Amino acid sequence: MTEECPSSERHGERDSQLSAMFDGELTAAECELLARRLSRDEALRAQWSRFALIGAALRSERGVILHERVAWRVQSAIAQEPSYGDASGAEGTNANTPRVPAQATPGASQSAQSPRWMRFARPAFGAGIAAGVAAVSILWLRTQEGPETMLAAAPASESITLTPEPASITVAQTTTPAVANEPAIGGTGEPERYSTPAPSSQASFAPPAHLANYVVAHSEYSGPLARRMALLGIVSNEVQPEAADAPRSEPAEKKPATGVRGAP
């Protein structure tokens, strides 16, 4: 069993392996080995979370275009991570000189990294989902009946690595409704994605709540998958009353939602 090796060469190899694992190009045995390493190596785990979400972005057929403010957050997050490329990388100008995370290659020049990295470096905004918005971890699928699963060797307490809970929630309960829309999240000071003002009147809360009631009532009659999708809308607070928001582009939709015209 190999212990942690700080050498850049070894790290480069593992990066490559991570990438291959994510692409489904690694054999089951290699996956298992790498998974064991993941469970012990926090830096590598962080690396993996990026891969996971970069891959998510890449695999989206239409690509992932981030909301402008989200992109801003992402850029901030990337800027705080010199290991992952500077802000200009978000413009794609540095796509030819992708950087390798510092935690994976401390002190070593990695300009000759494998082209795999370039694949992940190109959609810098997509990568931003990983670095800034998401908070995620490794894929960890532990089943009670599957000791032979690829990651089962690691203790359960390490199975999920999440970022701290959003600070906005605690901010929201101590601030007045007027400022509750703009809490910082994660202590980075960037603006939150709240797009609806916090209303104090029953009237302005009523239309979305009313529709939410319908969604909830309807969801009980949906199949499990459709139900999940429907409830996501509630949690995302995605109702789109045009009157309350600045115009938003919805390129995925042919027909922009106009919102229910109802109470002001």
Place this chain on the structure above:
Amino acid sequence: MRSTIARFAMASLLVGAGMALAAEPQEWLERMNKALTTRNYVGVFTHVRGTRAETMRIIHRVRGRDVSERLLSLDGSGNEFIREGDELTCYYPDKRSVLVERRAPDGPLLGALPAIDDGSTLLYEIQGGERQRLLGRTTRLVSLNPRDEYRYGYRLWIDEQTSMPLKTQLCDKSGAVIEQILFSSIDLPERIPDSMFKPLVDASEYRWLRADRALVSNASPALWEAMRLPPGFRMTTRSSQAMPGSKEPVEHLVFTDGIASVSVFVEPRKPDTKPSEGPARWGSSSAFSTVVDDHQVTAIGEVPPNTVEFIANQVKATSKATQGLGLAPAPRRK
């Protein structure tokens, strides 16, 4: 219309052969539905829709007949949705509001839930079942491609071992992805403690809106009906229920094509508010509201906007309703 009929006729002819081919992917869909409804799981996923990407956590617990579920946004609104037994609680930190409702204990009748059957293959092309590696796991890719524009399709990467969908894409008829869910972690613990169903927020200072969504009648008289429906949709249930925000019982009609479902809600128009009219969207749910005979009619479902608009515009009062409108006293109104 003729081409639609021709397509369905063609689909009918091919259904025998199609069924044989679709048997395996259909089986994967059934396994997935079973896993989603019967297993305990704790997962983190990224939900991408259009220009928005949000990380969420889901906790799902089945204990005997009790199902608890918690869905929370980790980096967005901070909204939380917690269902424990019959009680649903929605926390809206940015609105400093909590919506609590207790639904009727019986819940929906089993027959009212969509179920994939032979007819589904007339409406959807169910393909796939082949192995695909995803996130280091072996999955089965199953596609449900809608045969017309009245429903959405799905592409699912179903974990071979657990039958959990690791990746889900909601697609339109052309195959364009509307939204997708990608799990980055899933844990399937044997037990999930009650503490995992506590909200993150201290909502004691929030505005609490409570209501019991009691079922007034599970077989209400046919006061409202849809004159025509999109191909493949049929009404599965009608009920009358008290809902939060509505003083009078709301008529609830449910239509399904076996995979997608649409609800129509009909309630007397509130005199002190403007009527809601036109389309709306909430996540992947489309809604369309209109006013018929001084009643607010809203169709909502995980279908394209044209489907809910079609159905809402077809809802009419039956003769019983028109008599009732003048005669029947409203339950809580004088």
